[in-house]
Amino acid sequence: MHQDRELCLTGVGRRYGVRGPWVLRGVDLVVAPGTLVRITGANGSGKSTLLRLLARLDLPSEGRVTGRPRTAYVPERFPSALPFTAVGYLTHLGTLHGLGRKAAARAAHTWLERFGAGPYAGTPMARLSKGGSQKVAVAQALLGDPELLVLDEAWTGLDGPARAELDRAVAERTAAGGAVVFVDHDPRRLAGVADAIHTVADGALRHRTEDAGPVTTVVVQGPPDGRLPPEAVRAAVAVAETAPGGHRLTVPASHSDAVLRALLTARPPWHVMRVEPAGALPPDPGSRP
Ligand SMILES: Nc1ncnc2c1ncn2[C@@H]1O[C@H](COP(=O)(O)OP(=O)(O)OP(=O)(O)O)[C@@H](O)[C@H]1O
Numbered sequence: 001m002h003q004d005r006e007l008c009l010t011g012v013g014r015r016y017g018v019r020g021p022w023v024l025r026g027v028d029l030v031v032a033p034g035t036l037v038r039i040t041g042a043n044g045s046g047k048s049t050l051l052r053l054l055a056r057l058d059l060p061s062e063g064r065v066t067g068r069p070r071t072a073y074v075p076e077r078f079p080s081a082l083p084f085t086a087v088g089y090l091t092h093l094g095t096l097h098g099l100g101r102k103a104a105a106r107a108a109h110t111w112l113e114r115f116g117a118g119p120y121a122g123t124p125m126a127r128l129s130k131g132g133s134q135k136v137a138v139a140q141a142l143l144g145d146p147e148l149l150v151l152d153e154a155w156t157g158l159d160g161p162a163r164a165e166l167d168r169a170v171a172e173r174t175a176a177g178g179a180v181v182f183v184d185h186d187p188r189r190l191a192g193v194a195d196a197i198h199t200v201a202d203g204a205l206r207h208r209t210e211d212a213g214p215v216t217t218v219v220v221q222g223p224p225d226g227r228l229p230p231e232a233v234r235a236a237v238a239v240a241e242t243a244p245g246g247h248r249l250t251v252p253a254s255h256s257d258a259v260l261r262a263l264l265t266a267r268p269p270w271h272v273m274r275v276e277p278a279g280a281l282p283p284d285p286g287s288r289p
Helices: 047-054 086-096 101-114 130-142 160-175 230-235 253-265
Strands: 007-015 022-031 036-041 062-066 071-074 148-152 179-183 196-201 204-208 215-221 238-243 246-252 271-276
Touching: 007 047, 022 047, 022 204, 036 047, 047 071, 047 148, 047 179, 071 130, 086 101, 086 130, 101 130, 130 148, 130 160, 148 160, 160 179, 196 230, 215 253, 230 246, 230 253, 246 253, 253 271
Parallel strands: 036 179, 036 196, 036 238, 071 148, 148 179
Antiparallel strands: 007 022, 007 062, 196 204, 215 246, 215 271, 238 246
Protein backbone atom coordinates (compact mmCIF):
# COMPACT_ATOMS: atom_id res chain seq x y z
CA MET A 1 0.00 0.00 0.00
CA HIS A 2 2.71 2.42 1.18
CA GLN A 3 4.80 1.45 -1.87
CA ASP A 4 1.87 2.33 -4.10
CA ARG A 5 1.43 5.78 -2.64
CA GLU A 6 5.06 6.66 -3.29
CA LEU A 7 5.51 8.09 -6.76
CA CYS A 8 8.82 7.26 -8.34
CA LEU A 9 10.48 8.48 -11.55
CA THR A 10 13.42 6.39 -12.74
CA GLY A 11 15.60 7.49 -15.64
CA VAL A 12 12.73 9.53 -17.01
CA GLY A 13 13.13 11.48 -20.24
CA ARG A 14 10.56 13.47 -22.18
CA ARG A 15 10.72 15.05 -25.57
CA TYR A 16 7.93 16.26 -27.78
CA GLY A 17 8.10 14.46 -31.11
CA VAL A 18 10.53 11.70 -32.00
CA ARG A 19 13.18 14.13 -33.14
CA GLY A 20 12.37 16.94 -30.72
CA PRO A 21 15.01 18.10 -28.25
CA TRP A 22 15.00 16.39 -24.86
CA VAL A 23 13.16 18.63 -22.41
CA LEU A 24 14.02 16.28 -19.53
CA ARG A 25 16.46 13.41 -19.40
CA GLY A 26 17.75 11.02 -16.76
CA VAL A 27 15.33 12.27 -14.12
CA ASP A 28 15.22 10.24 -10.89
CA LEU A 29 12.77 11.45 -8.29
CA VAL A 30 10.88 9.93 -5.40
CA VAL A 31 7.89 11.73 -3.95
CA ALA A 32 7.22 10.13 -0.57
CA PRO A 33 3.89 10.40 1.28
CA GLY A 34 3.70 13.38 3.61
CA THR A 35 6.42 15.42 1.87
CA LEU A 36 6.29 18.90 0.39
CA VAL A 37 8.42 19.23 -2.71
CA ARG A 38 9.22 22.43 -4.58
CA ILE A 39 10.28 22.44 -8.24
CA THR A 40 12.15 25.49 -9.49
CA GLY A 41 13.79 26.41 -12.78
CA ALA A 42 13.89 29.17 -15.38
CA ASN A 43 10.96 29.77 -17.75
CA GLY A 44 10.66 27.00 -20.31
CA SER A 45 13.07 24.72 -18.45
CA GLY A 46 10.53 21.89 -18.22
CA LYS A 47 8.81 22.37 -14.85
CA SER A 48 5.27 21.92 -16.23
CA THR A 49 6.45 18.94 -18.25
CA LEU A 50 7.76 17.35 -15.06
CA LEU A 51 4.54 18.10 -13.14
CA ARG A 52 2.39 16.52 -15.88
CA LEU A 53 4.56 13.38 -15.68
CA LEU A 54 4.19 13.32 -11.89
CA ALA A 55 0.41 13.69 -12.22
CA ARG A 56 0.51 10.88 -14.81
CA LEU A 57 -1.26 13.09 -17.32
CA ASP A 58 1.64 12.56 -19.70
CA LEU A 59 3.87 9.58 -20.41
CA PRO A 60 7.67 9.69 -20.43
CA SER A 61 9.45 9.13 -23.75
CA GLU A 62 11.88 6.90 -21.84
CA GLY A 63 12.24 5.66 -18.30
CA ARG A 64 9.62 4.54 -15.79
CA VAL A 65 6.99 6.12 -13.58
CA THR A 66 5.82 3.84 -10.76
CA GLY A 67 3.44 4.23 -7.82
CA ARG A 68 -0.24 5.08 -7.89
CA PRO A 69 -1.13 7.68 -5.31
CA ARG A 70 -4.60 9.16 -5.80
CA THR A 71 -3.58 12.34 -7.57
CA ALA A 72 -5.09 15.77 -8.17
CA TYR A 73 -3.56 18.46 -10.35
CA VAL A 74 -4.01 22.20 -10.77
CA PRO A 75 -2.78 23.09 -14.25
CA GLU A 76 -1.13 26.38 -15.12
CA ARG A 77 -4.17 27.16 -17.28
CA PHE A 78 -7.50 25.86 -16.05
CA PRO A 79 -10.19 25.32 -18.72
CA SER A 80 -12.82 27.67 -17.29
CA ALA A 81 -15.32 27.62 -20.17
CA LEU A 82 -17.03 24.48 -18.87
CA PRO A 83 -20.84 24.21 -19.12
CA PHE A 84 -21.41 24.12 -15.34
CA THR A 85 -21.89 26.49 -12.44
CA ALA A 86 -18.97 26.47 -10.02
CA VAL A 87 -20.84 24.42 -7.43
CA GLY A 88 -22.41 22.17 -10.09
CA TYR A 89 -18.97 21.35 -11.48
CA LEU A 90 -17.45 20.62 -8.08
CA THR A 91 -20.45 18.54 -7.00
CA HIS A 92 -20.17 16.50 -10.18
CA LEU A 93 -16.47 15.93 -9.51
CA GLY A 94 -17.23 15.00 -5.91
CA THR A 95 -19.57 12.23 -7.10
CA LEU A 96 -16.78 11.01 -9.42
CA HIS A 97 -14.57 10.82 -6.32
CA GLY A 98 -17.15 8.47 -4.82
CA LEU A 99 -19.11 10.87 -2.64
CA GLY A 100 -22.91 10.69 -2.54
CA ARG A 101 -24.62 13.68 -4.17
CA LYS A 102 -25.44 15.46 -0.88
CA ALA A 103 -21.95 14.95 0.54
CA ALA A 104 -20.44 16.10 -2.76
CA ALA A 105 -22.53 19.28 -2.74
CA ARG A 106 -21.53 19.91 0.87
CA ALA A 107 -17.83 19.44 0.07
CA ALA A 108 -18.18 21.72 -2.97
CA HIS A 109 -19.73 24.50 -0.86
CA THR A 110 -17.15 24.04 1.90
CA TRP A 111 -14.21 24.47 -0.47
CA LEU A 112 -15.79 27.41 -2.31
CA GLU A 113 -16.44 29.12 1.05
CA ARG A 114 -12.89 28.46 2.21
CA PHE A 115 -11.53 30.27 -0.83
CA GLY A 116 -14.04 33.11 -0.54
CA ALA A 117 -15.93 31.97 -3.64
CA GLY A 118 -19.22 31.24 -1.85
CA PRO A 119 -20.98 34.29 -3.35
CA TYR A 120 -20.45 33.04 -6.90
CA ALA A 121 -21.07 29.35 -6.31
CA GLY A 122 -24.08 29.52 -8.65
CA THR A 123 -22.32 31.49 -11.41
CA PRO A 124 -21.68 29.69 -14.70
CA MET A 125 -17.97 28.88 -14.92
CA ALA A 126 -17.63 30.71 -18.23
CA ARG A 127 -18.69 33.95 -16.51
CA LEU A 128 -16.23 33.73 -13.62
CA SER A 129 -13.30 36.16 -13.38
CA LYS A 130 -9.79 34.73 -13.70
CA GLY A 131 -9.46 34.75 -9.92
CA GLY A 132 -12.88 33.11 -9.53
CA SER A 133 -12.09 30.29 -11.92
CA GLN A 134 -8.69 29.79 -10.26
CA LYS A 135 -10.52 29.23 -6.97
CA VAL A 136 -12.59 26.53 -8.66
CA ALA A 137 -9.38 25.04 -10.12
CA VAL A 138 -7.88 24.79 -6.66
CA ALA A 139 -11.11 23.54 -5.06
CA GLN A 140 -11.48 20.75 -7.64
CA ALA A 141 -8.03 19.45 -6.72
CA LEU A 142 -8.58 19.57 -2.95
CA LEU A 143 -12.09 18.11 -3.05
CA GLY A 144 -11.05 14.47 -3.13
CA ASP A 145 -8.38 14.66 -0.36
CA PRO A 146 -5.68 13.58 -2.83
CA GLU A 147 -2.67 11.52 -1.75
CA LEU A 148 -0.57 13.49 -4.21
CA LEU A 149 -1.40 17.12 -4.98
CA VAL A 150 0.42 18.68 -7.94
CA LEU A 151 0.23 22.49 -8.13
CA ASP A 152 1.48 24.35 -11.22
CA GLU A 153 1.50 28.05 -10.28
CA ALA A 154 -1.81 27.43 -8.49
CA TRP A 155 -1.51 30.64 -6.39
CA THR A 156 -1.36 32.85 -9.49
CA GLY A 157 -4.55 34.89 -9.87
CA LEU A 158 -5.78 34.21 -6.32
CA ASP A 159 -6.38 37.15 -3.97
CA GLY A 160 -4.35 37.41 -0.74
CA PRO A 161 -6.79 35.59 1.57
CA ALA A 162 -7.23 32.77 -0.98
CA ARG A 163 -3.45 32.43 -1.35
CA ALA A 164 -3.14 32.10 2.42
CA GLU A 165 -5.97 29.55 2.41
CA LEU A 166 -4.13 27.50 -0.21
CA ASP A 167 -0.99 27.59 1.96
CA ARG A 168 -3.13 26.22 4.81
CA ALA A 169 -4.70 23.54 2.59
CA VAL A 170 -1.21 22.40 1.53
CA ALA A 171 -0.14 22.14 5.19
CA GLU A 172 -3.30 20.12 5.95
CA ARG A 173 -2.57 17.72 3.08
CA THR A 174 0.98 16.99 4.20
CA ALA A 175 -0.11 16.73 7.86
CA ALA A 176 -2.66 14.13 6.72
CA GLY A 177 0.13 12.12 5.07
CA GLY A 178 -0.38 13.38 1.51
CA ALA A 179 2.43 14.59 -0.74
CA VAL A 180 2.39 18.00 -2.42
CA VAL A 181 4.59 19.02 -5.34
CA PHE A 182 4.48 22.65 -6.44
CA VAL A 183 5.91 25.24 -8.79
CA ASP A 184 5.56 28.93 -8.00
CA HIS A 185 7.32 32.00 -9.34
CA ASP A 186 7.42 33.63 -5.90
CA PRO A 187 10.49 32.35 -4.02
CA ARG A 188 8.75 33.18 -0.72
CA ARG A 189 5.90 30.77 -1.41
CA LEU A 190 5.99 28.22 1.44
CA ALA A 191 9.62 29.24 1.98
CA GLY A 192 11.37 27.22 4.63
CA VAL A 193 8.63 24.59 4.71
CA ALA A 194 9.52 22.37 1.75
CA ASP A 195 11.21 19.07 2.52
CA ALA A 196 13.08 19.20 -0.78
CA ILE A 197 13.73 21.60 -3.62
CA HIS A 198 14.57 20.30 -7.07
CA THR A 199 15.74 22.57 -9.85
CA VAL A 200 15.20 21.79 -13.52
CA ALA A 201 18.19 23.04 -15.54
CA ASP A 202 19.54 21.87 -18.88
CA GLY A 203 17.02 19.02 -18.96
CA ALA A 204 18.26 17.54 -15.69
CA LEU A 205 16.89 17.66 -12.18
CA ARG A 206 19.15 18.83 -9.37
CA HIS A 207 18.23 17.90 -5.86
CA ARG A 208 18.74 19.76 -2.64
CA THR A 209 17.13 20.01 0.75
CA GLU A 210 15.78 23.31 1.94
CA ASP A 211 18.55 24.24 4.31
CA ALA A 212 19.84 27.06 2.19
CA GLY A 213 19.86 29.48 5.14
CA PRO A 214 19.73 33.17 4.31
CA VAL A 215 19.19 33.98 0.66
CA THR A 216 20.25 36.83 -1.59
CA THR A 217 18.19 38.06 -4.53
CA VAL A 218 20.08 38.93 -7.71
CA VAL A 219 18.20 40.77 -10.45
CA VAL A 220 19.86 40.59 -13.86
CA GLN A 221 19.14 41.70 -17.40
CA GLY A 222 20.40 40.14 -20.57
CA PRO A 223 19.24 39.64 -24.16
CA PRO A 224 15.55 38.55 -24.47
CA ASP A 225 16.35 34.90 -25.16
CA GLY A 226 19.68 34.79 -23.31
CA ARG A 227 20.48 31.65 -21.30
CA LEU A 228 21.60 32.14 -17.74
CA PRO A 229 24.96 30.48 -16.94
CA PRO A 230 24.19 26.90 -15.79
CA GLU A 231 26.30 27.32 -12.63
CA ALA A 232 24.13 30.31 -11.62
CA VAL A 233 20.90 28.35 -12.23
CA ARG A 234 22.23 25.32 -10.35
CA ALA A 235 23.12 27.40 -7.31
CA ALA A 236 19.74 29.16 -7.26
CA VAL A 237 16.90 28.15 -4.95
CA ALA A 238 14.47 29.86 -7.37
CA VAL A 239 14.68 31.56 -10.74
CA ALA A 240 11.93 33.74 -12.19
CA GLU A 241 11.86 35.53 -15.53
CA THR A 242 10.48 38.96 -14.70
CA ALA A 243 10.61 40.49 -18.21
CA PRO A 244 12.11 39.43 -21.56
CA GLY A 245 15.75 38.80 -20.63
CA GLY A 246 15.16 39.92 -17.04
CA HIS A 247 15.59 37.32 -14.29
CA ARG A 248 15.36 37.27 -10.52
CA LEU A 249 17.59 34.62 -8.96
CA THR A 250 17.21 33.67 -5.32
CA VAL A 251 20.49 32.16 -4.18
CA PRO A 252 21.84 31.00 -0.84
CA ALA A 253 23.84 33.96 0.54
CA SER A 254 26.82 31.62 0.84
CA HIS A 255 26.78 31.15 -2.97
CA SER A 256 26.05 34.72 -4.02
CA ASP A 257 29.68 35.61 -4.83
CA ALA A 258 30.06 32.56 -7.07
CA VAL A 259 26.74 33.33 -8.81
CA LEU A 260 27.69 36.95 -9.42
CA ARG A 261 31.06 35.84 -10.80
CA ALA A 262 29.34 33.40 -13.19
CA LEU A 263 26.93 36.11 -14.37
CA LEU A 264 29.58 38.77 -14.83
CA THR A 265 32.10 36.51 -16.60
CA ALA A 266 29.50 34.97 -18.96
CA ARG A 267 29.83 35.86 -22.63
CA PRO A 268 28.15 38.24 -23.12
CA PRO A 269 28.08 39.22 -19.44
CA TRP A 270 24.76 39.68 -17.67
CA HIS A 271 23.93 43.16 -16.44
CA VAL A 272 23.42 42.93 -12.67
CA MET A 273 20.65 45.41 -11.86
CA ARG A 274 20.25 44.77 -8.13
CA VAL A 275 21.58 42.57 -5.35
CA GLU A 276 19.26 42.40 -2.35
CA PRO A 277 20.38 40.79 0.88
CA ALA A 278 18.26 38.34 2.86
CA GLY A 279 14.97 39.70 4.10
CA ALA A 280 14.69 42.26 1.32
CA LEU A 281 12.62 40.19 -1.11
CA PRO A 282 10.14 42.29 -3.09
CA PRO A 283 6.47 42.09 -2.03
CA ASP A 284 4.46 39.19 -3.41
CA PRO A 285 2.95 40.51 -6.64
CA GLY A 286 0.19 37.90 -6.44
CA SER A 287 0.35 37.26 -10.14
CA ARG A 288 2.85 36.13 -12.65
CA PRO A 289 5.48 38.85 -12.99
N1 LIG B 1 2.92 19.92 -25.66
C1 LIG B 1 4.11 20.36 -26.05
N2 LIG B 1 4.53 20.22 -27.33
C2 LIG B 1 5.73 20.66 -27.73
N3 LIG B 1 6.62 21.26 -26.93
C3 LIG B 1 6.26 21.47 -25.65
C4 LIG B 1 5.00 21.03 -25.14
N4 LIG B 1 4.94 21.35 -23.82
C5 LIG B 1 6.11 21.95 -23.53
N5 LIG B 1 6.90 22.02 -24.62
C6 LIG B 1 8.26 22.59 -24.67
O1 LIG B 1 9.01 22.01 -23.62
C7 LIG B 1 9.85 22.99 -23.01
C8 LIG B 1 9.56 23.03 -21.53
O2 LIG B 1 8.24 23.54 -21.34
P1 LIG B 1 7.52 23.55 -19.94
O3 LIG B 1 6.18 24.23 -20.11
O4 LIG B 1 7.55 22.21 -19.35
O5 LIG B 1 8.50 24.51 -19.10
P2 LIG B 1 8.25 25.37 -17.80
O6 LIG B 1 9.52 25.36 -17.05
O7 LIG B 1 7.02 24.92 -17.11
O8 LIG B 1 7.99 26.81 -18.39
P3 LIG B 1 7.21 28.09 -17.77
O9 LIG B 1 7.94 28.47 -16.54
O10 LIG B 1 7.33 29.09 -18.86
O11 LIG B 1 5.80 27.63 -17.52
C9 LIG B 1 9.60 24.30 -23.74
O12 LIG B 1 10.59 24.44 -24.72
C10 LIG B 1 8.25 24.10 -24.37
O13 LIG B 1 8.12 24.84 -25.54
